[in-house]
Amino acid sequence: MASQEQKNVSSRTEEEHVDEAPLPTPAPDSGAAQAATSGVDDLLDEIDGVLESNAEEFVRGFVQKGGQ
Amino acid sequence: MGAETEYGIHAPGGSSFNATWLSTQVVHAYSQETKQRAAAGGETRWDYTDEDPLADARGWSMPRNVAHPSQLTDNESELTAAQIALEGGETGDPSIPLMMNMVLGNGARLYVDHAHPEYSSPEVTNPLDAVRWDAAGDLVALAAVRRIAATPGLPEINLYKNNTDNKSVSYGSHENYLMPRHVPFKNIVSGLTPFFVTRAIMCGAGRVGLGQDGSGMGFQISQRADFFEAEVGLETTIRRPIINTRDEPHAVAEKYRRLHVIIGDANLSQVSNYLKFGTTALVLDMIEHGNAPELEFADPVSTLREISHDWQLQQTHLLRNGTRVSALDVQWLYLNAATAHAAANGSTDPTTGDSHTAALLAKWEEVLTALGNDPMSLASQLEWVAKLNLLQQYRARDKMAWNDPRLGLIDLQWSDVRPEKGLYYKLLQHGRMQRLVTDESIAAAVLAPPTDTRAYFRGRCIQEFGAHVVGASWDSVIFELPQLRRLQRVSTKEPLRGTHALTAGLFDANTGLADFLAQLLSGPH
Numbered sequence: 001m002a003s004q005e006q007k008n009v010s011s012r013t014e015e016e017h018v019d020e021a022p023l024p025t026p027a028p029d030s031g032a033a034q035a036a037t038s039g040v041d042d043l044l045d046e047i048d049g050v051l052e053s054n055a056e057e058f059v060r061g062f063v064q065k066g067g068q
Numbered sequence: 069m070g071a072e073t074e075y076g077i078h079a080p081g082g083s084s085f086n087a088t089w090l091s092t093q094v095v096h097a098y099s100q101e102t103k104q105r106a107a108a109g110g111e112t113r114w115d116y117t118d119e120d121p122l123a124d125a126r127g128w129s130m131p132r133n134v135a136h137p138s139q140l141t142d143n144e145s146e147l148t149a150a151q152i153a154l155e156g157g158e159t160g161d162p163s164i165p166l167m168m169n170m171v172l173g174n175g176a177r178l179y180v181d182h183a184h185p186e187y188s189s190p191e192v193t194n195p196l197d198a199v200r201w202d203a204a205g206d207l208v209a210l211a212a213v214r215r216i217a218a219t220p221g222l223p224e225i226n227l228y229k230n231n232t233d234n235k236s237v238s239y240g241s242h243e244n245y246l247m248p249r250h251v252p253f254k255n256i257v258s259g260l261t262p263f264f265v266t267r268a269i270m271c272g273a274g275r276v277g278l279g280q281d282g283s284g285m286g287f288q289i290s291q292r293a294d295f296f297e298a299e300v301g302l303e304t305t306i307r308r309p310i311i312n313t314r315d316e317p318h319a320v321a322e323k324y325r326r327l328h329v330i331i332g333d334a335n336l337s338q339v340s341n342y343l344k345f346g347t348t349a350l351v352l353d354m355i356e357h358g359n360a361p362e363l364e365f366a367d368p369v370s371t372l373r374e375i376s377h378d379w380q381l382q383q384t385h386l387l388r389n390g391t392r393v394s395a396l397d398v399q400w401l402y403l404n405a406a407t408a409h410a411a412a413n414g415s416t417d418p419t420t421g422d423s424h425t426a427a428l429l430a431k432w433e434e435v436l437t438a439l440g441n442d443p444m445s446l447a448s449q450l451e452w453v454a455k456l457n458l459l460q461q462y463r464a465r466d467k468m469a470w471n472d473p474r475l476g477l478i479d480l481q482w483s484d485v486r487p488e489k490g491l492y493y494k495l496l497q498h499g500r501m502q503r504l505v506t507d508e509s510i511a512a513a514v515l516a517p518p519t520d521t522r523a524y525f526r527g528r529c530i531q532e533f534g535a536h537v538v539g540a541s542w543d544s545v546i547f548e549l550p551q552l553r554r555l556q557r558v559s560t561k562e563p564l565r566g567t568h569a570l571t572a573g574l575f576d577a578n579t580g581l582a583d584f585l586a587q588l589l590s591g592p593h
Contacts, residue, residue, distance in 0.1 A: 040461055043498060047458075050489055051481060056473035058080065059234070062480055065087040065183030066138065067074045067239025068304040068330065 069345055070191045071202040072242040073334050074184040075209055075485070076228035087183035090225055092168050094185040095178055097215035098208060099170055114169045114179065115541035115557075116142045118318065124302050125253050125315040125325060138182060138305040171540040173531040174201065174516055175523030178208060182305070184239050185209070185227065190523030191246075191542075191563055194424045195346030197518055199338050200505045204513035206336070209485045211514075229334045230483040231291035232275065234282030234476065238295040240304065241334035245327045245349055246319065246563055251356050256327065257300055257311050259360035263351050263402055264310050264331050265372045266395040268293060269381065270435055271344035273333035274452035276459065276470065276479040278377060285470040286377070287459065289452045291333040293376035299368055304330050310368055318542035320561045327352065331372075336483060336492040337451035338504040343435065346428040350406050359409045361401045364388040379456060381443060396439055403432050449502050454495060455482055525566030528575045536581050549582060556585055 052058040077094065079085050119142035122130040132140065169179040175190030187205030192198050209227045216225045232238045247256075268290040275291045278284025288294075301309035314328045329348065335341035354360045365371045366386040374383060375395045384392035407429055410416040415425040438445050447457040459475055462468060468475055484490035487497070495501045517527030522543075529537055529545045538555060539546035547556045560566050574587055 055477040059476040064233035
């Protein structure tokens with residue numbers, strides 16, 4: 001299995017050199033993305049802490065005048 | 069190309085302030101913040117000479133007396149204390165002149181548009197720079213908010229990079245693309261309409277609520293879709309059209325048109341913003357060369373809305389020829405045509421091509437492929453998916469229905485420009501949103517103009533000679549010469565002149581304004 005992966009990687013090296021994209025596309029933080037529900041819960045806990053306190057009143061108060 | 073962002077503005081706490089006065093405080097605060105220009109005599113006035121908001125790209129002009137007052141954008145609005153008092157607002161300290169318009173050292177314009185502060189980015193030549201200088205505007209907005217918070221006597225003012233208050237009002241984030249004048253406008257309409265009707269699946273910002281007043285329960289892909297009521301038209305504030313015909317080129321009118329795009333959502337997600345500018349520019353290039361796909365929706369306006377409401381990407385939509393397609397089908401049609409177009413003109417060639425098209429096509433393909441397999445896999449890339457993912461996590465944890473006010477708050481607070489409050493920024497801080505440009509380069513873009521357009525000239529003029537710039541616009545800079553009793557207007561009607569390559573030497577020679585102008589006006593710049 002491991003050797004097969006190795007082979008795939010090396011056989012693709014040439015191709016990857018050719019279409020090397022100039023755009024920096026860092027992979028999303030895969031650790032965080034794959035983190036179990038605990039990661040999500042921590043994030044939601046943090047967001048709970050910054051959300052405006054009276055949701056209904058705050059949303060109702062956000063009234064805009066017309067724009068383009 | 070360039071971006072315009074009207075920010076939602078809110079002073080929480082119950083007191084009702086005049087929205088125009090609040091917006092003016094934002095511009096004023098930023099002028100105070102950038103001490104250089106404030107010390108140099110305050111605002112740079114906008115030069116309205118070449119503005120013509122009633123010129124229609126289809127070849128006629130709307131008479132001023134039938135236009136809606138909000139369409140007369142070439143009248144400088146003088147906000148007086150009396151006007152504000154009439155509208156029931158607070159005027160603040162009357163001894164401080166109200167500042168409504170600035171030209172910034174990065175080549176951008178910051179001003180009060182209707183009842184919102186608006187940042188119009190400097191002109192750029194590629195989609196990564198569009199992302200960079202648009203995001204720089206968010207830092208400008210943040211700096212103004214911070215300044216206001218630190219100023220005694222002013223109310224708390226928050227700014228939101230969104231497009232609706234969910235109470236029937238929408239405000240825009242517009243894109244502008246430079247095009248050759250010779251492309252027939254009807255080709256732009258036919259080539260662009262199916263693309264615009266479907267592109268929200270990549271660049272929608274997501275919205276809680278259905279209908280213009282948001283009273284329908286549910287989530288939709290786009291902030292703006294429900295506010296569009298016409299296929300083609302001149303208006304931007306009423307009867308909004310999918311294709312806007314405003315024909316103010318801000319450049320040599322015989323050679324260029326500026327396509328004014330009003331259908332987009334404001335984007336914080338860099339991937340969505342990048343695809344919005346990049347794919348649209350590429351589609352316009354295909355239209356110019358007669359390579360755009362040919363298809364026509366039976367009812368573009370209602371299809372636009374249906375696609376926005378179909379976040380599970382399940383539906384198909386009727387074409388004029390009687391067949392049905394999904395939004396994704398249409399985007400694949402455009403992508404495949406764009407790939408062939410780019411291969412034929414060499415722009416994706418690894419050695420001779422430009423450095424942007426290949427990467428753009430790769431990202432477009434990656435995103436369409438993932439939308440076909442599992443849209444939620446794009447939660448770190450597309451703005452509407454990221455927002456939906458967060459909302460779904462809340463719904464799962466707290467068993468909330470779509471009309472729960474907390475979901476509405478999450479939607480609103482998503483776009484708060486303050487990184488400690490804005491939920492987009494929270495995800496960014498946690499590495500859950502992909503970056504395409506670095507924070508450092510965005511911070512640099514707050515101060516420095518792009519180097520490869522006339523925005524470089526405009527920005528450097530403000531930086532070097534701000535005290536003597538008495539007016540500026542997209543296609544002019546007006547100087548007041550201390551020794552002469554007259555104004556000198558320098559026209560910048562060629563968008564790709566006034567670049568670093570052409571003018572940096574003149575600025576760096578540091579000769580003083582009189583010699584600078586003498587050399588500029590005698591030379592081939």
